[in-house]
Amino acid sequence: MNQSASPYHHGDLRNSAIIAAAELIETTGSYDITIAQVAKKTKVSAPALYRHFTDKEALLTAVRELTHLGMMDYLAHAQASTEPGTLAHLDALGLAYLRFAKDKRAFFGLMWEDQGDPEKRRAEARAKRTGFQVLQEAIELYFDRHRPRHNRTSLQTATLMWSTAHGIATLQHNRILDTFDDEAEPGTLLVTATRAILNAD
Amino acid sequence: MNQSASPYHHGDLRNSAIIAAAELIETTGSYDITIAQVAKKTKVSAPALYRHFTDKEALLTAVRELTHLGMMDYLAHAQASTEPGTLAHLDALGLAYLRFAKDKRAFFGLMWEDQGDPEKRRAEARAKRTGFQVLQEAIELYFDRHRPRHNRTSLQTATLMWSTAHGIATLQHNRILDTFDDEAEPGTLLVTATRAILNAD
DNA sequence: GACGTATGTTAATAGTGATAACATTTAAAG
DNA sequence: CTTTAAATGTTATCACTATTAACATACGTC
Numbered sequence: 001m002n003q004s005a006s007p008y009h010h011g012d013l014r015n016s017a018i019i020a021a022a023e024l025i026e027t028t029g030s031y032d033i034t035i036a037q038v039a040k041k042t043k044v045s046a047p048a049l050y051r052h053f054t055d056k057e058a059l060l061t062a063v064r065e066l067t068h069l070g071m072m073d074y075l076a077h078a079q080a081s082t083e084p085g086t087l088a089h090l091d092a093l094g095l096a097y098l099r100f101a102k103d104k105r106a107f108f109g110l111m112w113e114d115q116g117d118p119e120k121r122r123a124e125a126r127a128k129r130t131g132f133q134v135l136q137e138a139i140e141l142y143f144d145r146h147r148p149r150h151n152r153t154s155l156q157t158a159t160l161m162w163s164t165a166h167g168i169a170t171l172q173h174n175r176i177l178d179t180f181d182d183e184a185e186p187g188t189l190l191v192t193a194t195r196a197i198l199n200a201d
Numbered sequence: 202m203n204q205s206a207s208p209y210h211h212g213d214l215r216n217s218a219i220i221a222a223a224e225l226i227e228t229t230g231s232y233d234i235t236i237a238q239v240a241k242k243t244k245v246s247a248p249a250l251y252r253h254f255t256d257k258e259a260l261l262t263a264v265r266e267l268t269h270l271g272m273m274d275y276l277a278h279a280q281a282s283t284e285p286g287t288l289a290h291l292d293a294l295g296l297a298y299l300r301f302a303k304d305k306r307a308f309f310g311l312m313w314e315d316q317g318d319p320e321k322r323r324a325e326a327r328a329k330r331t332g333f334q335v336l337q338e339a340i341e342l343y344f345d346r347h348r349p350r351h352n353r354t355s356l357q358t359a360t361l362m363w364s365t366a367h368g369i370a371t372l373q374h375n376r377i378l379d380t381f382d383d384e385a386e387p388g389t390l391l392v393t394a395t396r397a398i399l400n401a402d
Numbered sequence: 403g404a405c406g407t408a409t410g411t412t413a414a415t416a417g418t419g420a421t422a423a424c425a426t427t428t429a430a431a432g
Numbered sequence: 433c434t435t436t437a438a439a440t441g442t443t444a445t446c447a448c449t450a451t452t453a454a455c456a457t458a459c460g461t462c
Contacts, residue, residue: 112377114374115376152393156385163369181360192361195401196361237417
């Protein structure tokens with residue numbers, strides 16, 4: 001019962017390490033963290049982490065899972081605060097995405113990083129798809145109420161909208177948007193693009 | 202005159218190193234190269250490179266300059282092979298961007314990387330703007346011939362179009378597009394978005 | 403209570419960017 | 433020319449990385 005009596009075994013090192021890593025990413029503003037930093041923050045030796053993660057990448061993958069959940073929170077909040085099937089609903093989803101990219105800058109960079117290994121990529125595909133499907137379903141509801149002039153599917157439209165939102169978010173993330181247009185306001189760009197994609201024939 | 206007589210001084214180490222770095226990035230398909238690799242390829246000791254670059258980042262910055270020139274080639278070719286002021290001209294520019302992202306995968310990743318230091322970012326801003334301005338001017342010519350229903354400026358439109366192209370390119374780059382929509386064809390997405398952005402009110 | 407497994411530890415390795423101290427070549431100045 | 437300073441190389445060294453090896457301790461089960 002007395003924890004300080006047996007400090008040899010941590011008890012929940014795996015989860016603690018994931019949280020420590022996430023906190024480090026949060027505070028340093030970069031996902032370029034080291035195993036040693038995580039170990040220190042968890043008050044454990046660096047090799048101990050290898051009992052719970054095959055390598056550094058595996059730890060980051062675990063953080064990515066958390067990150068996807070975090071993004072889902074943003075999307076869920078947007079969903080809950082607007083009426084499904086409305087244009088405002090789609091706007092809210094896109095704006096939530098931009099807000100997430102800005103609020104959780106380092107995590108945004110981390111989560112879309114290429115995994116290299118096709119194996120690992122597949123493992124994370126589900127989490128990525130989940131967010132995308134939220135958008136696609138929202139678009140379906142929108143199309144139910146507002147029949148578009150074009151004949152693109154909800155899937156095609158979602159891909160188009162996500163691409164646009166992702167482009168804006170990424171340019172903002174890498175601080176390039178200002179370079180192109182110092183007046184550009186990401187949110188304005190997004191709602192403009194959204195309307196164009198939904199309505200154009 | 203006899204080069205092999207005095208191999209101590211390389212002669213043009215700075216440029217050789219930049220080219221070696223670029224070739225390494227090309228062949229390995231990643232811009233995560235090491236100073237040691239570049240030194241070896243240039244047949245010089247690693248510290249020698251520090252006579253010509255303050256640090257690794259400075260070397261990569263030099264490669265980025267080359268990369269931007271390379272992208273300009275793609276854009277220039279697109280410009281030369283289509284009639285200015287036409288929709289086909291704008292399509293060609295966007296498609297050239299996508300093709301560059303695919304052909305020169307590692308370089309595409311490298312060139313848009315965030316510089317962190319605002320100082321360094323400014324230094325590269327010019328190169329980034331150059332490509333953007335090509336698009337903006339092409340849009341101006343297009344608007345001269347095809348008065349749009351909306352009243353967005355060429356700058357706003359260029360920002361919107363670049364964001365979209367960049368989003369598609371980035372999702373493709375990070376191998377996420379398939380995850381969302383395995384039928385999605387980047388070029389088709391782009392021309393669809395282009396028309397929507399240009400024509401929608 | 404003995405014993406295997408899980409989970410820690412410290413020691414050690416190869417590879418990283420970078421600096422210091424030293425060597426050689428080149429170019430300028432006398 | 434020759435002396436000398438600057439430019440540009442070299443090898444040795446450092447602090448730090450991810451990771452593995454060898455060893456130690458605690459936990460759960462028979």
